Amino acid sequence: MNTAARALTLSPIVAGLWRMAEWGLDVPGRIRWIEQALDLGITSFDHADIYGGYTVEALFGEALAAAPGLRQRLQIATKCGIKLVSAQRPAHAIKSYDSGRAHVLASVDASLRALRTDRIDLLLLHRPDLLLDPDELADTLRLLLAAGKVLHFGVSNHSPGQLNVLRKRHPLATHQIEFSPLQMQALADGTLEQCVDLGLRPMIWSPLGGGRLLSGQDEQARRVRGALAELGARHGGASAATLACAWILRHPSRPIPITGSGRIEGLREAVAALDIRLSTEDWYRVWQASMGREVA
Numbered sequence: 001m002n003t004a005a006r007a008l009t010l011s012p013i014v015a016g017l018w019r020m021a022e023w024g025l026d027v028p029g030r031i032r033w034i035e036q037a038l039d040l041g042i043t044s045f046d047h048a049d050i051y052g053g054y055t056v057e058a059l060f061g062e063a064l065a066a067a068p069g070l071r072q073r074l075q076i077a078t079k080c081g082i083k084l085v086s087a088q089r090p091a092h093a094i095k096s097y098d099s100g101r102a103h104v105l106a107s108v109d110a111s112l113r114a115l116r117t118d119r120i121d122l123l124l125l126h127r128p129d130l131l132l133d134p135d136e137l138a139d140t141l142r143l144l145l146a147a148g149k150v151l152h153f154g155v156s157n158h159s160p161g162q163l164n165v166l167r168k169r170h171p172l173a174t175h176q177i178e179f180s181p182l183q184m185q186a187l188a189d190g191t192l193e194q195c196v197d198l199g200l201r202p203m204i205w206s207p208l209g210g211g212r213l214l215s216g217q218d219e220q221a222r223r224v225r226g227a228l229a230e231l232g233a234r235h236g237g238a239s240a241a242t243l244a245c246a247w248i249l250r251h252p253s254r255p256i257p258i259t260g261s262g263r264i265e266g267l268r269e270a271v272a273a274l275d276i277r278l279s280t281e282d283w284y285r286v287w288q289a290s291m292g293r294e295v296a
């Protein structure tokens with residue numbers, strides 16, 4: 001039994017910080033934003049070392065340092081494994097992946113410093129490393145767990161086979177994947193099936209297709225918006241953003257959407273989805289709008 005999966009607690013909606021550097025919030029503004037998210041029941045915050053060109057963790061960490069009571073009220077997820085070419089990391093000559101011990105340990109230490117915390121609740125391997133040595137990574141994770149620097153480990157953007165290779169060597173708490181009414185590959189390639197099979201609740205990135213679902217002018221986005229508007233009329237005027245999250249939440253893998261909105265109203269729209277359970281037919285209406293055809 002996967003004990004890490006049992007013990008990890010994330011809020012049912014997670015706030016994603018990928019775009020935080022664009023929000024232009026000063027330290028009091030960041031504290032207020034985090035507190036408002038907490039008031040909405042969003043207690044988990046999704047980072048990666050690379051967000052904002054290696055700057056977002058430090059923006060968040062500044063807020064935590066200025067309001068020390070916050071840390072104990074929230075969970076921090078962050079990621080490692082992608083090396084960007086950046087002035088912040090002059091040693092990186094090309095963009096590459098690295099799951100080797102030296103990089104993972106250095107990355108976790110850098111994240112802890114930037115976040116001004118002594119522990120990361122959930123560490124994810126951001127992308128599958130083509131040169132992965134799974135035994136070495138499992139050993140590295142055991143070191144991090146023993147040191148108390150990382151409490152749970154998971155992966156992101158892995159195929160079912162890649163996830164299995166790691167799962168055999170170390171408990172995985174989640175799989176963070178892209179899934180939305182505009183991106184349904186995880187329904188077709190075995191990814192969500194595997195989550196159901198293993199009882200591994202997936203974290204869902206870009207639940208609004210990065211905003212395309214609401215503002216995209218392509219045919220697919222228009223069709224999906226049309227279908228969601230129809231559902232909205234039958235669900236108390238719920239917004240397209242709320243219904244997109246409700247559509248994700250309807251999957252039996254019990255997904256955890258990560259909203260990427262910087263607006264508190266955007267967070268509120270995501271949380272509102274928790275009160276909506278779509279009928280099977282309504283779920284398939286959105287699927288049909290996305291695919292542009294009915295099921296076989």
Ligand SMILES: NC(=O)c1ccc[n+]([C@@H]2O[C@H](COP(=O)([O-])OP(=O)(O)OC[C@H]3O[C@@H](n4cnc5c(N)ncnc54)[C@H](OP(=O)(O)O)[C@@H]3O)[C@@H](O)[C@H]2O)c1
Nearest residue numbers: 016017018046205206207208209210211214260261262266
């Ligand atoms: N593991 C991975 O590889 C991976 C990859 C990508 C992302 N992620 C994680 O997933 C999180 C969410 O991803 P995402 O930011 O792409 O999520 P998203 O929720 O699909 O997209 C958020 C974007 O949509 C915009 N948006 C929201 N409501 C809108 C509206 N009514 N009209 C127009 N635009 C609207 C937001 O702008 P406003 O701020 O104005 O609301 C924001 O720019 C990230 O923060 C990150 O933590 C992980």
